[in-house]
Amino acid sequence: MTSAATPLAGRVAVVLGATGWIGRGISRRLVDSGASVVLVARDRDRLDGLARELDAEERVLIVAADVTQSLDVDDVRAASLDRFGHVDLVTVLSGVITGSAFEGGIPADWAEMIDVNLRGLLHSAQTFAEPLLDSARQGRAADLVLLGAVSEDAHEPRFAVFNAVSAAITQLGRTLRDEYGPSGVRVHVLAPEFPHPATEAPGRDARAGRQQSPVTPESIAAVVALAAALPAGVNLAEAVLLPTARRQR
């Protein structure tokens, strides 16, 4: 069934945060690799747009949901199982990022990052734990992909809170790996690093530098596809993606 061109044929992937910069790349790669994909994001219009671009109607389901609402996530689970019968690859990409000098940070921004990046991820991981475990029990590969921090001691001035949350996600992934590994569910933590604008220019657009980044959504997607296609007995547990010409700090 699987071939070199479609290594993920027969897999059912859920991409939470599908319409983001990274999410779009991963969604495309998964569809191209032959997987059925459930695209999840808050904005239905953008989901529609993405689904049109992907142009694989029979293998794509879109569900609008807010990951901070556990019932929304539960609805995604129900809709995915309803449409495709099982779920064996869950990619949690939903996240927001705001940066500033710490003393100038806005507490509401911290709350939003903790809410979306961490709590949303907890809802997603918990809600999909059951279908992933079911898939593993049936002898299928089962993967949970999280985006974590590059390393615990990464020096990212102006992104203290985002980094703290990302480190928490990394730590969560490690613990879940121990908890679910024996049951056959692989937990992967990917840590891509993007160059951040060097200037101290004010503004909240943390994504300004990444359009020129050598670490692209496509490269992250390639790692996800690779991790998912490995034989079930082996887990590509953590991957750090750096720009080759990264400056030492």
Add this chain to the structure above:
Amino acid sequence: MSALVARVRRLPEALTAAAVLFAAAIIALIWANLGGESYTDFWHLPLGVDAGAFTFHLDLRHWVNDAAMALFFAYVTLEVRRDIELGELRDWRRAIVPLVAAVAGLIVPALLFVAVTWGTGAADGWGIVISTDTAFVLGMLALVGRAMPPQLRMFLLTLAVADDVGALAVIAFAYTDDFTPAPLLLVAVGLAAIVGLRRAGVWRGAFYLAPAVVVWVGFLFSGVHATLAGVAIALLLPIASIRPADLRRAGDRVRAFQLAPNADAARTAEQSLARAVSVNERAYRTLTPYVMRVILPLFALANAGVRITADSLQGAFASQLTWGIIIGLVVGKTAAITIATAIMSRVRPGALGGLRMPQLFGLSVLAGMGFTISLFVAELAFDDPESLSRAQIGILAATVLAAVLGAAVFAILSAAERRRGDVRDRLVRPLDPRRDPVLGDAARARTTVVEYGDVSSAFAATSEEMRREMAQRFGVGVAYTFRHAATATPGVALAGEAASEQGRFWEMRDALLSEAPVESDRQLLRAASRAGLNLRRFRADVARGAGSARVAEDAADAEAMLLSDTPAFFIDGVRYRGPIDADAINAAVAVALTATLATCASSSPELTPAERAR
């Protein structure tokens, strides 16, 4: 004098209504026996309209019996519908006993009447003994049954409602003569207009008036008794429980009026307030004083005036007709209701909901008061003045006899009840932190508050406010718990218990409150999500009925304590009887707390209620 007026004002509504009715009957009797024909002449005065070729006349008595009484029958029907859709009759398990008793109470007296009057040609009057006078019996119960549990009144209301339905059917089918179907078209047109108004969402009562008159005229000309117009119209008036959306809107408008107190805002606020309550409910409220204080007394005045002379009394008490009525009402009603209830309580144990047979016997004796509808049917059944007079004497005698006997039974019961002490106001199961979700520290609290309620009830918001204030005011001094009343929606109660499994009962309660009215499982899930529950476990717990034992226990306790209205509060194990608003309840809690602290200070300051109990 003014002290007397004030005392009369404080009497229960039912009691004043019965008193006014009684007074009217006495006045009618005196008036009819003054000598001369003034009573008969007056009630035969014609009244009507002449408009060109069109003339329409009824005598005064018929204006009362056919027109004013239509309002009475509408009122009764409104009450029946309210009970069927929102009240006691909705719960079939509870309603079945009074319903069976009511049917027995319709049939047995009629059979007894026919047996006694057999062969006299008076058997046509069997409809006289079928119906209990709701107004009189409720009034008597309020007077002589004050020590009785409130369930007895609910039982009586259900019984009376079923009994009235039977009586209405009998009047419609057995006592209609000279039937001409054509005017029923008018009835259809009027009713259609009312349905149309209802569909269009018209909520102002005034718009329903014109089609109502059309319906009445149609019934009058058709020969079917015109009062049935009241029944038909009342059956169509919309009824619904209060919708939280309407309630919220009304609240918003009232607040808007507070901010800008002008005539426009007042009008909008008034309208939205009226709109929040269904037409049925408002019509019922509006009709109550007129029916109780005007229509029923007027009817008594127009119909109870029996000429009583030595001859007429002698004739009456020698006639089988009079005895048929007395035996039918006094013996028939009592026997039928008592025996039917006794049988039903054997067939369905627990269906009496805490009422005891002696109480129901007393009630069944009172049910022999058959005043209003009996007089009404007598008027329809008998044309010759002699039979009518005998029937009326029989009715008056039976009503007085039933009232006196019933009062005697209740006097004995009340004395017994007083000797037993008032056990109804005691909480049967003390607060137990191992089974009850507790707010505050049960081990350290000096006062406990136990609520029996339903999270989806209209009063839930009060409970919520009270709880917040309680926590603020008393801190750990007060432990508070919530239990499910017998009337609580089962699905909602179980959802609360499933949340309790995750230690989030109170969060769930708040979430359910913001979802109210809870009508779907989806709302339960949404509340669970909002309360921060693990949805998978929540679903599993609801599915396996976790905590259903507690729900059942709570309901059984509530029934044993005869809690009919929710929410019911127990402060330190004693039923709180004051108004259900946060301030009043918290004030009562403060009093209880102060009292406990005072006792503690005088004995041992460090002992909590639980420790002292040991």
